[in-house]
Amino acid sequence: MNGTVTCRGLVYIYRLEGYDVVALGGVDLDIAPGESVALLGPSGSGKSTLLSLLAGLIRPAAGRATVGETDLAKASEADLARMRATEVGVVLQGAERNLLPYLTAEQNVRFAQRAARAHGVGDLPAPRDVLALVGLLGVRGRLRQRPHELTPGERQRLALAVALAHKPGLLLADEPTSQLDSVARDEVIAALESVRRNGTTVVVVTHDPEVGAGMGRQVTIRDGRVGGEGRLGEEFAVVGRDGAVHLPPDVLAMLPPGTRLRVHPRPDGTVVLAPAHAAQPGSELVPADEYEPEDDATAYRRGQIVPDYSREVA
Numbered sequence: 001m002n003g004t005v006t007c008r009g010l011v012y013i014y015r016l017e018g019y020d021v022v023a024l025g026g027v028d029l030d031i032a033p034g035e036s037v038a039l040l041g042p043s044g045s046g047k048s049t050l051l052s053l054l055a056g057l058i059r060p061a062a063g064r065a066t067v068g069e070t071d072l073a074k075a076s077e078a079d080l081a082r083m084r085a086t087e088v089g090v091v092l093q094g095a096e097r098n099l100l101p102y103l104t105a106e107q108n109v110r111f112a113q114r115a116a117r118a119h120g121v122g123d124l125p126a127p128r129d130v131l132a133l134v135g136l137l138g139v140r141g142r143l144r145q146r147p148h149e150l151t152p153g154e155r156q157r158l159a160l161a162v163a164l165a166h167k168p169g170l171l172l173a174d175e176p177t178s179q180l181d182s183v184a185r186d187e188v189i190a191a192l193e194s195v196r197r198n199g200t201t202v203v204v205v206t207h208d209p210e211v212g213a214g215m216g217r218q219v220t221i222r223d224g225r226v227g228g229e230g231r232l233g234e235e236f237a238v239v240g241r242d243g244a245v246h247l248p249p250d251v252l253a254m255l256p257p258g259t260r261l262r263v264h265p266r267p268d269g270t271v272v273l274a275p276a277h278a279a280q281p282g283s284e285l286v287p288a289d290e291y292e293p294e295d296d297a298t299a300y301r302r303g304q305i306v307p308d309y310s311r312e313v314a
Ligand SMILES: Nc1ncnc2c1ncn2[C@@H]1O[C@H](COP(=O)(O)OP(=O)(O)OP(=O)(O)O)[C@@H](O)[C@H]1O
Pocket: 014, 016, 021, 022, 023, 041, 042, 043, 044, 045, 046, 047, 048, 049, 050
């Protein structure tokens, strides 16, 4: 069990006939063992592509990514197969795609352990323990039922159990709550939390803010890069390796693309971005040594100041 993820300038390009789609344009991301992270962001921003890369299903076009000890750019196909069989558990979108319909819940988990066993992993957990971890043990004899006999929420938790059958250090789940009602969704969130408490790193792609809130950290992917982060209820913009910052949508509405900004570092470690068009003759920004945060309201009304962005982003 390790579960560490490191991405540096990670790029992925879909090469289509006649043109390329740059799905990831330089992702920098660190995930520590035992963290739970939600990947959020608009449709098409690159979340699923990032998940597929971390799962070793596709290869980076450039940049670096490691999962545990495996360098995803340099690893051989055999290394990647080993990583998938022993270190990473993947839940594809749509519970059914992860399950064999003719096997019972318990048999599905046992079957999923075969690849790890083939790679020499001996101390695999009992399927019942894995099912207990996701809250499926003792639910009306669910162990002996087949996927179609389970409720949608139970089916999704069985898909989690199958991905966890070989006790991976990292669980990757793509939209694990899509098409679930709120009760089933909350059960999946609780199962993911139980998995994290058990020591597994959890990375979930989701559109659901409730799922995002249920994870310890929220990472927003925009245009193929990490655009922002949330931790403990606080929102942060993230400075990219090229110095670019994705402004939150409400600030972007005030500062549309192409706006010229004056950038004023402040002694207190904050930075003020002032649109060039807002500066009136004789209304210079408050000098750094006289700057007080309560001046913001006045300066804001003059259109001279926009929200501060801490340089000390997490
Ligand atoms: N197989 C593919 N072939 C070509 N382009 C693709 C393929 N898969 C994804 N893309 C493109 O790559 C970009 C990122 O897609 P991706 O599916 O990773 O985004 P996403 O954030 O997961 O979107 P969604 O939330 O809608 O699932 C998009 O422009 C998408 O159209």
